[in-house]
Amino acid sequence: MDNAKIFFQSNLKFLRNRKKLGQDDLSKLLNISRSKLSALENGQTKAPQPEDLITFSNFYKISIDSLMKVDLSRLGELKLRELEAGNDVYMTGTKLRVIAISVDANNNENLEYVPVRAKAGYAAGYNDPEYIAALPKFSMPNLPKGTFRMFPTAGDSMHPIPEGSDVITQYVEDWMSIKPETPCIVILKGSQDFVFKLVTVEKNGYFSLKSLNNRYKSYSVPGEEILEVWKYYKFMSVLIPEGEPDMHEIRRMFIELKEKLNK
Known part of the structure; x- marks a missing residue:
């Protein structure tokens, strides 16, 4: 069991005092009772409800992860101002790690390719320079400035992009x-x-993940469960994407089906 210290209660009191608000004033702003606020600040509520975590996160513009894991009172003034301005490390994805890359003889970044056989190990080796250096790599003309990587896809959740396509992406x-x-x-x-x-960053720090293929349901994951995000640039495939059937084709299929039912 992880015995990491939780700073939620002390952070609530610290942030309220930092805004020079009394418990009465803050409870009215948050539309919660003063007794509930006092219980949360004094640690009398051992398991805060998810809606309470979201309420404080939205009000202070600080991620739930930071509210729970970071002793905000020990941060410097500049960092606190960054947090209060919404520049939260867990919200923005910055400073989570230094990205591992490889370069060619001219010190230009390579386009690394993560083959199917390496997919299972990527989450463990994504920030390991030796793992990245061992990936197949090449250069591609006309790529804009930035860090790019190619990933293989599987399944039809992003139809009409064909199954088994290779997607070129840019690091976010x-x-x-x-x-x-x-x-x-x-x-x-x-x-x-x-x-x-299809990624949408929600205000509560969660990421909504949606498929192009509407047969698959959308779902959300918390930002702290994400290691990397790579924005789509283009895809490569040996298959030609299937077009949507036109009305004449749909009508023909309907007539054939009707004839079969009549028989």
Whole structure:
């Protein structure tokens, strides 16, 4: 069992005092009772409800992860101002790690390719320079400035992009810059695979993951469960994407089905 210290109660009191608010004033702003606020600040509530965590996270513009794990009272003034401005390390995705890359003889970044056989180990080796150096690599003309990587896809959740396509992606450092429903490769903690989805960053620090294929349901994951986000740039495939059937084709199929039912 992880015995990491939880700073939630002390952080609530620290942040309230920092804003120079009394418990009465803050409870009115948050639309909660003063007794509940006092219980949360004094640690009398051992398991805060998810809605309470979201309420404080939204009000202070600090992620739930930071509210729980970081002793905010020990941070410097500059860092506190960054947090209060919404530049939370867990919200933006910045400073989570230094990305491992490889370069060519001219010190230009390579485009690394994660083959199918290496997919299962990527979540463990994504920040290991030796693992990245061992990946197949090549250069591609006309790529814009940035860090790029290619990932293989599986399944039909992003139809009409064909199954088995290779998706070229650009590394996203600031997750809050992602526009709603941006196609991305998302690397999840503890996963033996990665997902290719339409990504929307929600205000509560969760990421909504949606498929192009509406047969698959959307779902959300907390930002702290994400290791990397790579924004879609283009895909490569030996297959031509299937077009949507036109009305004449649909009518023909309907007539054939009707004839079969009549027989």
